[in-house]
């Protein structure tokens with residue numbers, strides 16, 4: 001059962017901090033390289049979150065281009081507007097990936113990173129994406145598959161139970177495995193798929209892995225009971241990670257999958 005996260009003000013700040021780590025900065029560079037935005041293009045960022053990617057896209061699209069970021073979370077939209085205040089070509093609106101108000105064929109390209117895994121109606125979301133792109137328009141989608149996690153723990157069974165509970169924060173924790181099929185069904189041509197790994201060999205406080213550790217702790221504390229996880233077990237899981245970190249034995253590796261597709265002409 002999915003019990004997706006409420007992207008309120010506190011969570012928005014936590015996401016912003018995690019997405020400013022070098023791991024996610026490097027991920028954004030990969031996304032921009034694959035999307036290759038050009039000056040003057042009209043770009044859509046679906047689930048723009050704190051606006052970090054939209055900021056980079058707006059600078060690349062330039063004053064004659066346009067970037068529209070939409071997000072269901074008002075605190076995220078507010079944060080993105082503040083971040084991009086000096087870039088008049090960037091605008092942000094509250095909106096839903098499944099509804100995507102807007103003119104048919106209005107965008108040269110669209111991105112959606114770490115968003116569709118939260119969306120229950122993926123066929124509806126891809127239909128909306130297809131509609132707002134012009135023929136020949138590019139769609140870049142990046143999501144995590146939680147089957148790809150390799151995370152060292154002294155008690156592997158406890159780690160599995162914690163991660164099983166964490167799966168509840170998404171509508172589909174394994175979206176990448178079926179995304180190519182869904183894209184084709186929605187009328188897209190798949191151009192390429194790349195793996196973007198997030199790895200930590202050793203613990204760094206300012207890292208994606210550290211952010212995940214704290215995010216998972218908060219979520220599992222609030223939702224662990226449904227999975228039979230006691231407060232003591234959750235604390236044991238967390239303390240183990242701290243001990244492994246102290247001993248230089250921390251290891252975290254998780255894959256994100258980046259799909260570039262085109263709406264045929």
Ligand SMILES: C[S@@+](CC[C@H](N)C(=O)[O-])C[C@H]1O[C@@H](n2cnc3c(N)ncnc32)[C@H](O)[C@@H]1O
Nearest residue numbers: 007047048049071072073096097113114115118
């Ligand atoms: C993990 S954040 C990713 C933010 C941003 N795409 C990035 O990579 O920096 C997920 C974002 O998706 C948004 N979101 C979730 N479901 C959505 C939906 N149905 N439509 C639009 N945005 C959605 C959330 O509000 C949140 O800002």
